[in-house]
Amino acid sequence: MAKQRTEVADIDRSLYDFSYGDSTEKLEAGLTPEIVREISEKKDEPEWMLQHRLKSLEIYRNMPTSDWGPSIAGLDMDNIVTYVKPNTDQKSDWDSLPDDVKNTFDRLGIPEAERSYLAGVGAQYDSELVYHNMQDTASRMGIVYSGIEEALHDPQWEPLIREKFMTLIPPTDHKFAALHGAVWSGGSFVYVPKDTKLDFPLQSYFRLNAKGAGQFEHTLIIVEDGADLHFIEGCSAPKYNVANLHAGAVELFVGKNAHLRYSTIENWSKNMYNLNTKRSTCDEGGSIEWVSGSFGSHVGYLYPMSILAGRKSTCTFTGITFAGTGQNLDTGCKVVLAAPETSASIETKSISKGGGVSTFRSSVVATPKAENSACSVSCQSLMLDDHSRSDTIPAMDIRCKHVDIGHEATIGRIGDDKVFYLMSRGISEEEARTMIVNGFADPVSKELPLEYAVEMNNLIKLEMEGAIG
């Protein structure tokens, strides 16, 4: 029998690939101080924020783009609309939203998810939040979950936001952090008071609907000492034939003995340049857990960073990246062990197929203060055909004697022996391969809330289905 290869179909994105019309108000495309001033004016911001934006723009203009990552030559900033206001103000019930916006989120299943298992939901449509709501029980606990701009206008929270805003991710960090600092709009603010534990997750969903636009939301989460939060971030966009840009920023502050789990399924359309920055810092005994799935985007740069600043703080990172036709996804994570007895555990999987390119990139830094700390990194890459590409670039900088740093990585394809074994038990080749890929992704899906795990498994199944032989 001639050996046949499973041709893997392109992902079925119809689930996300739809649009109910365009938002009404757009700024001119491109990037000038005038546009930045206009955004700030529309938002009626404090003067310090305007200054921050202008300074960031200056940094952006003087900073080179990276020379090590995927090319962004296809992204013409002069054609990107940085601010797109939806045709509605922020609401706290879905029915008050205009039909196009409401239908979009209905189709994405957000209101249903809110009813069944979430403690609160924020939904952003292009540049602004259109919906924000949290259960009464959570607000009675003193938890704040609101639009970050709303919080910025609240005298109770403005000083705290001013103290923390873009301190973990300074505009000087990289070119697109600077861009974010200049044109950011929308995003969520979460404050969980001391010793408060929220049993159900909060979720923010970001939908970029406008063609040729950018989305630059800023998420700021503060989990005070002894508190516990699970935060979910979802994102999607319809596919256009021109580039869209996402350059969000996520800053997470985890207090002493506090715990934060941050889960993301990123499923942008394949015209998206996703240049997102996420960073967390943990105080003594604090822990951050990242669960990260990257499926969409034309180009992705994403490396959530954990700074273990307090003694005995911990980090776990579980990630999966699936790069298909036309995609170049450069993902991974960064960890800084900066205090004694910290520990970090990183497990990632990446899959390449259909000519896609996936790169796992990481950095683990142990400072001289990291005595008795440990970090283990395990990354596995699966090649589903011989015309894709998968690179692994893990850097380690260790400046402390009493540490245990372990790193393991493997790359390869689905073993013929495994397929043969399953087929010998009566399973079709296609089913066998899907099974193996699902098994490969299992460490990630089992960390996701059930609904997301199902979504992820469906994405993989759709990828694997179709023509065999």
Place this chain on the structure above:
Amino acid sequence: MGADVLNNVNAMPAPTWHRLGMNETAVELPEGLSFAAQVEVEAAAELIGEAGAFDAAVAALQERVDAARAAGPADTRAILKAVDPDVDPADLDIPALSTYEHKAARQEMANNVAEAFECGMGEQATAWLAEAAGKGAATVFAPAAGKHGQATVRIAGVDGAANVAAIDVVAPAGATFDLTVSLDSPAAGSGVVGVVLRVFAGENAHVNVTSVHTLDETWMALDDTGIVCDEGAFVTVRHRMLGAGKSYTGLATDLRGDLSRVDVDTRYLAAGQDVRDFNYIVRHRGKKTRCNIDANGALMGESKKVLRGTIDLVRGCKGAEGTERETVLLVDERVENKTIPVILCDEDDVAGNHGATIGHVAADQLFYLKCRGLSQEAAEGLFATATLEETALAVEDETVRAGVGRLAGRLGIPYQEVEG
């Protein structure tokens, strides 16, 4: 007398964040160096080959590579379309390649052995070393087909000078050849001691390269190697980077022929303010090619080390397996260790593995050693002693053994001499 700074030395093929300071290094050469060209070669006269032998061997290989390419199916991958100069960067069906991925695709299309040839330290350093060795002064070792040969090249520090040997090894079909290179500084002084080595291992040839650095801390070592393997060729490289204030080691291997293989066994020691800087690159191009890179080292004092290891599984290397492992013992608090084990892959039927273990002696090993009466410090010291003694055991050369003994004395490492 050439440049004062060599830039872009030991550059990784696929770079990462610049702020980590690992992508490449700049080598500041001591001021006012003269070129010494005082190299001691110990080899039978019939082993000395002609200048140009290396280029001729590569050209002959190119003919077969071209013939194989012409016989194979055309490559129509999207990755190659991305290299087309007329491509629209806004075409969303073509992956947006990084600078490195772009270069890799261009190199695959060109399929040119001579153009792709590299030594691990990179163009500028390789050219400077060749110049320092003297134009046309390369020693060429060319054993006869099917025959065995061996040679030792000793390069000793010359005060105020760069003393560099340029060596070509051209091993034809079935030949075996053992080359030992010693970089040593028996006399006091300071300067640069270097070697630039090109190896062509022909069909089923077997070449063993051993390079030992036993220089004092006032010297800089530059050790630059490029290897091309024809079908079934097997090259083993033993690197013993034990001495020198600063040492830079680059090694690049093109596993061009099917079933060719390279094994790299590296041991390093660094103490005081020493710097150890490594760049290993193995390109798997032939089918069922193999590589094992195994590095073990101990860092003492305030030494700094960076080891870049890249296994590149190029499309077409069906059945290739590349493995890379580094174990680093950090003996003192103030050391800096940078490790970056990279796998690049655009082939599916391959196995690439890498691992790194960094820190102190493993708990089970430490308990065993303590059971035998060694304190924590003594257990850590054992690894430095072992690195020196292993070299003396493995390399049967009196210059090397004397150098290792001198190094042990200078570093205050307990050391028992090997009986000659």
Place this chain on the structure above:
Amino acid sequence: MADENILLNVAGLSAAVDEKVILHDVDLTVGAGETHVLMGPNGAGKSTLGHVVMGDPEYTVTGGKITFNGQDITDLSTDKRSHAGLFLSFQAPVEIPGVPVSSFLRAISAGRPGVGDMKGKQFRKHVKELAEELNMDPAYLDRELGVGFSGGEKKKLEMLQLLLLEPKLAFLDETDSGLDVDALSVVSRGMEVYRKRCNGTLVIITHNTRILEHVDVNRVHVLVKGRMTAEGDASMIADIDENGFEQFEQAAAAAAE
């Protein structure tokens, strides 16, 4: 046994790993020059006892006292116990890549009377003689510690260290050596030379009695489920050979009540 003859005294020793108690209130007294056997079924804690006496940080001592040669060693570090004259042969010796056997042997001999004072040449000669005594190919001395060694070769290297260091008391963890004829003969040879040359004291850990065929045993101790359940003279070996450990298990169960 007269008190002054006591070399090792383990009194009321309890030890745990990760909260799980493995040794319960264990007593063991060994006189100088004697040969004791520690027997018991799989998982009884026999190897653990050897490791705890040697100070393995894997285990936490939760009670009791270990006295060796008149000195309380309960809190002493492992390397100091070794220098005090205790030895533990490992059931599965570790591998240490990059460390030649010769370098390792020289390092462990440092600071010990006799072998520690030998000059390089003299030391190598001494090691070579010991290797020959154990039918060990001297080529092994240039190899990396344990790397690629067979079970028998690993055992030989353990016995070589026993004869090199000449401890006052050796725990020989031979739990599995009965399975391998080659290893068995190496251990027998090692024990014989050690007993003869150093008037050595032995605690042989095993659940297999074949290894004891040519050894004069003074006392037999039976450990079941982490408790010492019986003690007697050499005749117990034949009894255990015939009837197994079931007879002791009831006592252990009763003690656990």
